[in-house]
Amino acid sequence: MRLAIAVVQKQDAADLVAALTERNYRVTRISSEGGFLREGNVTLLVATETESIEPMMRLIREHCITRTRYVSPLPPVADSGEFYTPTPIEVQVGGATVFVLKAGQMLRL
Amino acid sequence: MRLAIAVVQKQDAADLVAALTERNYRVTRISSEGGFLREGNVTLLVATETESIEPMMRLIREHCITRTRYVSPLPPVADSGEFYTPTPIEVQVGGATVFVLKAGQMLRL
Amino acid sequence: MRLAIAVVQKQDAADLVAALTERNYRVTRISSEGGFLREGNVTLLVATETESIEPMMRLIREHCITRTRYVSPLPPVADSGEFYTPTPIEVQVGGATVFVLKAGQMLRL
Numbered sequence: 194m195r196l197a198i199a200v201v202q203k204q205d206a207a208d209l210v211a212a213l214t215e216r217n218y219r220v221t222r223i224s225s226e227g228g229f230l231r232e233g234n235v236t237l238l239v240a241t242e243t244e245s246i247e248p249m250m251r252l253i254r255e256h257c258i259t260r261t262r263y264v265s266p267l268p269p270v271a272d273s274g275e276f277y278t279p280t281p282i283e284v285q286v287g288g289a290t291v292f293v294l295k296a297g298q299m300l301r302l
Numbered sequence: 303m304r305l306a307i308a309v310v311q312k313q314d315a316a317d318l319v320a321a322l323t324e325r326n327y328r329v330t331r332i333s334s335e336g337g338f339l340r341e342g343n344v345t346l347l348v349a350t351e352t353e354s355i356e357p358m359m360r361l362i363r364e365h366c367i368t369r370t371r372y373v374s375p376l377p378p379v380a381d382s383g384e385f386y387t388p389t390p391i392e393v394q395v396g397g398a399t400v401f402v403l404k405a406g407q408m409l410r411l
Numbered sequence: 412m413r414l415a416i417a418v419v420q421k422q423d424a425a426d427l428v429a430a431l432t433e434r435n436y437r438v439t440r441i442s443s444e445g446g447f448l449r450e451g452n453v454t455l456l457v458a459t460e461t462e463s464i465e466p467m468m469r470l471i472r473e474h475c476i477t478r479t480r481y482v483s484p485l486p487p488v489a490d491s492g493e494f495y496t497p498t499p500i501e502v503q504v505g506g507a508t509v510f511v512l513k514a515g516q517m518l519r520l
């Protein structure tokens with residue numbers, strides 16, 4: 194038994210959850226936020242048999258795409274009056290970040 | 303040390319959390335959503351000694367009940383004009399789904 | 412690879428997340444609630460190499476402080492008419508509670 198924890202972008206979450214449940218995966222969805230961009234994203238919990246992890250990863254790759262975001266770096270502590278126009282920095286937000294943990298037990302009570 | 307992650311129905315969460323904290327369990331509550339029914343549910347985190355897992359399961363069994371939900375399947379891509387009355391399908395939503403993980407360390411900082 | 416799950420107080424979360432991302436940790440933030448005080452707190456997920464766990468703990472210690480909360484115990488089932496003035500009980504809410512799990516795999520898809 195493995196517990197997969199997948200952090201995905203909001204835009205991809207609904208399609209991915211639909212694709213997973215269509216193939217009989219059980220999924221729990223949790224709203225979360227990225228620490229760096231401070232934008233909303235989605236954390237999925239999927240407990241499944243070990244041999245179903247690989248096909249699950251393929252589904253995630255198919256439904257989650259990498260996007261580029263432009264972030265303005267925080268202005269330096271500027272002298273008053275100086276007009277600060279930051280050059281936005283480019284940040285790649287991946288399709289998904291997935292952690293796979295060994296779940297000793299899984300019980301349906 | 304074990305970390306139990308329990309997904310329970312909203313209706314049972316408050317009573318279960320009260321029963322757990324009365325018996326000195328420490329509990330963190332996270333709002334979540336089921337992937338299939340897309341209804342709100344609750345994910346509980348409970349880190350506890352290994353020998354306290356069994357008594358915790360008994361508390362979960364006592365406070366979480368199985369419910370039947372009727373869901374209308376999505377209409378097939380119908381021809382226009384056809385009046386589609388789906389027969390609802392019956393879905394059993396369990397009392398609780400619990401994953402138990404080995405927590406190597408637990409620190410109170 | 413380790414997955415750290417840290418439950419911290421709301422007041423400390425923003426500073427801690429900023430300090431972690433400044434030092435190149437990747438962090439996911441989830442809103443949660445304490446089972447006992449039923450107050451909002453924050454659950455952080457940080458997956459990182461095993462040797463980065465110790466320096467992360469130092470950052471958590473620096474940014475999370477213990478606070479004292481006064482809670483009124485629930486009134487006993489009183490006789491009607493009796494005026495009940497509870498003596499508040501003092502509860503120490505720690506800086507942070509951290510669970511460290513072995514993450515078998517971590518994939519960026």
Ligand SMILES: Nc1ncnc2c1ncn2[C@@H]1O[C@@H]2COP(=O)(O)O[C@H]3[C@@H](O)[C@H](n4cnc5c(N)ncnc54)O[C@@H]3COP(=O)(O)O[C@H]2[C@H]1O
Pocket residue numbers: 200226227228229230231232234284285286287288289290431432433434435436437438439440456457458459
């Ligand atoms: N400290 C830092 N310094 C410089 N650049 C940084 C950074 N932290 C993140 N980034 C960059 O910003 C993107 C968004 O990160 P965010 O923290 O908002 O949102 C993250 C976070 O919520 C989660 N995540 C990724 N790796 C994680 C890990 N090891 N542990 C916990 N959560 C993780 O997945 C989301 C997307 O991550 P992804 O790696 O695709 O994309 C990341 C990465 O390219």
Ligand SMILES: Nc1ncnc2c1ncn2[C@@H]1O[C@@H]2COP(=O)(O)O[C@H]3[C@@H](O)[C@H](n4cnc5c(N)ncnc54)O[C@@H]3COP(=O)(O)O[C@H]2[C@H]1O
Pocket residue numbers: 213214215216217218219220221222238239240241309335336337338339340341343393394395396397398399
């Ligand atoms: N292995 C696992 N990994 C992660 N989370 C898990 C899980 N097993 C259960 N859960 C969580 O527990 C809730 C209740 O599951 P239960 O199996 O009792 O009751 C389920 C089950 O009887 C049925 N169901 C779930 N997924 C299905 C699927 N792919 N195909 C057919 N029926 C499904 O619908 C009920 C409600 O499911 P929903 O997804 O809304 O909500 C699920 C989900 O949030």
Ligand SMILES: Nc1ncnc2c1ncn2[C@@H]1O[C@@H]2COP(=O)(O)O[C@H]3[C@@H](O)[C@H](n4cnc5c(N)ncnc54)O[C@@H]3COP(=O)(O)O[C@H]2[C@H]1O
Pocket residue numbers: 322323324325326327328329330331347348349350418444445446447448449450452502503504505506507508
């Ligand atoms: N083993 C564990 N598993 C899962 N989550 C855990 C945990 N240990 C701590 N937490 C989380 O961390 C928060 C702060 O816990 P702390 O032990 O510092 O501070 C706690 C503790 O001093 C006390 N407390 C908690 N549960 C208690 C109980 N059952 N009986 C008596 N005192 C309790 O009240 C404070 C606030 O607790 P609250 O539940 O509102 O909020 C908790 C809970 O959300």
